[in-house]
Amino acid sequence: xxxxxxxxxxxxxxxxxxxxxxxxxxxxxxxxxxxxxxxxxxxxxxxxxxxxxxxxxxxxxxxxxxxxxxxxxxxxxxxxxxxxxxxxxxxxxxxxxxxxxxxxxxxxxxxxxxxxxxxxxxxxxxxxxxxxxxxxxxxxxxxxxxxxxxxxxxxxxxxxxxxxxxxxxxxxxxxxxxxxxxxxxxxxxxxxxxxxxxxxxxxxxxxxxxxxxxxxxxx
Numbered sequence: 001x002x003x004x005x006x007x008x009x010x011x012x013x014x015x016x017x018x019x020x021x022x023x024x025x026x027x028x029x030x031x032x033x034x035x036x037x038x039x040x041x042x043x044x045x046x047x048x049x050x051x052x053x054x055x056x057x058x059x060x061x062x063x064x065x066x067x068x069x070x071x072x073x074x075x076x077x078x079x080x081x082x083x084x085x086x087x088x089x090x091x092x093x094x095x096x097x098x099x100x101x102x103x104x105x106x107x108x109x110x111x112x113x114x115x116x117x118x119x120x121x122x123x124x125x126x127x128x129x130x131x132x133x134x135x136x137x138x139x140x141x142x143x144x145x146x147x148x149x150x151x152x153x154x155x156x157x158x159x160x161x162x163x164x165x166x167x168x169x170x171x172x173x174x175x176x177x178x179x180x181x182x183x184x185x186x187x188x189x190x191x192x193x194x195x196x197x198x199x200x201x202x203x204x205x206x207x208x209x210x211x212x213x214x215x216x217x218x219x
Contacts, residue, residue, distance in 0.1 A: 002053070004106040007075050008034065009044055010053060013064055014072030018139075024061030070137065077133040078105040080126035081116055087127045088120065094127040095169035128169075129160030129179030129216070145219075147195065147212035150185045156217035157182055163214040176202045177215055 002010070012033045016025045031041040045056040053068035064072060082101040086092045092100070108116075114135065117123075124140065125131050131140040142160050150156055158181045161172055172178065176199035186204055187196035193209040 002051075002071060005044075006048065006051075006053070007071060007106060008102075009048065010064065010068050010072040011075035011079070013054065013062055014069055014076065017064065024057060024063050026061045030062065073133050073137045073139070074110075075105060076139070077135075078108060078113055080130055080132040081113060081120065081123070082108065083126045083128070084120055084123050084132070085116055094173065095166040097127065098164050098166075125160075125179065127179070128164065129158070143216055143218045145217055147183070147185065147197070147207070147215045147217055148209055150217065152185050152188050154219070155182055155184045156219055158215060159218050160216040161214065162216065168211075168214065172215070175199065175205060175207075183217065 016029050031038045048054050049056045054062050054064045056062050079101045082104050083097045086097040133139040183199045194206045196206050198204045
């Protein structure tokens, strides 16, 4: 069985590969995602390559092998099911569940995880709108469209929140920017790099371009 550190690396690499949709995941992205130095990440890649979890090419990046991808998908499934359980059953705020799930995902057995999935009604996404892989490793693709890609006057459905930091999630919740909510782009001030939004019948408010790119939507 892989260690918790190995599981974290494989999960992070798989998530990055799905987000950037490219063959090899660059080492810089991996180091940044895991909060380690590039040297530390490179050393780990070489070790994981020896164990045949991935293939590593200097100056190109990393590609998971089928066995590495399988472990990564299992960890994503564990993490997102646990986050859903922590919010829906235990009543934790969605801004504080990420770190809790990071700890629990390495301890839960597959037997308990499958019972948890049934107990929760086999949810398709976690509280942040991220798709939960099936037991067979099938995962729904998120839309690529953000609030910034929308046309003025368009009404959209919020699908997912990309920024997992507690500060951003607290802000998003206060503004009503939650998965499943309907939002309308009222104005796009390109000179000021801001947009004006209205979430359902809530008061209108402005949002910076950088923040708008962290919220995925569908028509």
